[in-house]
Amino acid sequence: MRNLRIGLWALVAVVIGLFALFAIQLSRPKDDSVESRMIGKPVPEFALKPIVAGRPGLTSADLKDGQPKLLNIFASWCVPCAAEAPQLAELEAHGADIVGVAIRDRPEDVARFLDFYGDPYSRIGGDDLSEVQIDIGSSGVPETFIVDGKGTIRYQHIGDIREDDVPLLLQKLNEAAK
Amino acid sequence: MKALIAIGMVMMAFCAFPLSVFAQDNMPPAPYAYRQLDDPQQERKARELMETLRCLTCQSQSIADSDAPMAGDMRHQVRTRIAAGQEPAQIRQWLMDRYGDYISYTPRVNSVTWPLFAIPAIVLLLAGLAVWRRIGRRQNYKGDE
Numbered sequence: 193m194r195n196l197r198i199g200l201w202a203l204v205a206v207v208i209g210l211f212a213l214f215a216i217q218l219s220r221p222k223d224d225s226v227e228s229r230m231i232g233k234p235v236p237e238f239a240l241k242p243i244v245a246g247r248p249g250l251t252s253a254d255l256k257d258g259q260p261k262l263l264n265i266f267a268s269w270c271v272p273c274a275a276e277a278p279q280l281a282e283l284e285a286h287g288a289d290i291v292g293v294a295i296r297d298r299p300e301d302v303a304r305f306l307d308f309y310g311d312p313y314s315r316i317g318g319d320d321l322s323e324v325q326i327d328i329g330s331s332g333v334p335e336t337f338i339v340d341g342k343g344t345i346r347y348q349h350i351g352d353i354r355e356d357d358v359p360l361l362l363q364k365l366n367e368a369a370k
Numbered sequence: 371m372k373a374l375i376a377i378g379m380v381m382m383a384f385c386a387f388p389l390s391v392f393a394q395d396n397m398p399p400a401p402y403a404y405r406q407l408d409d410p411q412q413e414r415k416a417r418e419l420m421e422t423l424r425c426l427t428c429q430s431q432s433i434a435d436s437d438a439p440m441a442g443d444m445r446h447q448v449r450t451r452i453a454a455g456q457e458p459a460q461i462r463q464w465l466m467d468r469y470g471d472y473i474s475y476t477p478r479v480n481s482v483t484w485p486l487f488a489i490p491a492i493v494l495l496l497a498g499l500a501v502w503r504r505i506g507r508r509q510n511y512k513g514d515e
Contacts, residue, residue, distance in 0.1 A: 226472045269395045296395040321400045322443035329468035331426035
């Protein structure tokens with residue numbers, strides 16, 4: 193009888209514990225973003241062809257020229273990429289060197305996108321098979337990586353850059369310059 | 371009251387048509403996104419691996435199940451790497467080095483997941499113990515007769 197009572201209380205405790213676990217987990221905000229594990233590692237080797245006329249393409253060697261860079265992964269078909277254009281312009285105005293990787297994009301579409309939303313890029317490589325995107329651990333567009341002058345990935349920003357993200361990105365870029 | 375109903379309807383409309391941020395591109399799919407490898411044995415290997423890799427833009431599907439362009443590009447990677455002679459475990463590791471455990475549907479034991487493996491073992495042990503004790507008791511009872 194005594195054993196039974198202890199058993200029942202144990203059961204109650206287990207159920208309460210389970211509900212407490214649900215409550216904790218359900219009250220956490222949902223976070224679907226998948227962070228790249230490549231931060232702190234060198235950029236993978238790649239060579240992307242130019243995608244708009246008169247603008248050089250992008251290779252991994254360009255990311256090792258001694259200057260830290262913002263590596264912006266974007267696409268003309270991506271709505272949030274248009275939304276972050278003013279912030280990219282602002283970063284460029286603050287002296288950031290921004291290089292672009294255009295994911296699964298056509299030259300004419302990229303040209304139209306740049307005409308319309310502004311063009312902060314010093315180089316743009318076309319990534320038709322998302323090869324560089326996968327190799328760098330990016331899971332969507334837009335994403336922005338900070339790469340230091342030696343080609344080491346230092347920081348990843350997932351999603352479009354909002355107005356209040358700009359100071360942090362500039363700070364990370366400064367840190368990468370040291 | 372009418373205002374409330376109107377607000378409710380607007381909210382329902384938003385739920386039914388969530389803002390589509392995952393627009394699609396106009397590019398053709400990657401060469402090996404939908405094309406099988408010529409060697410059926412290699413294709414089977416690739417297929418088995420693709421079924422256990424998570425699509426990144428549609429996180430409840432495997433890349434084998436998804437028509438998202440990025441899933442197609444990942445299938446292309448898997449198939450071309452298999453065709454080049456890489457082992458599935460090698461390709462899985464290559465992706466896990468980039469995306470972490472998230473990309474893989476095959477769970478590994480680590481500091482977060484160990485209860486998943488430990489709890490069933492403990493439950494089985496306890497159940498076994500309970501059964502053993504009960505059988506033991508019944509045999510004792512028979513012995514007394």
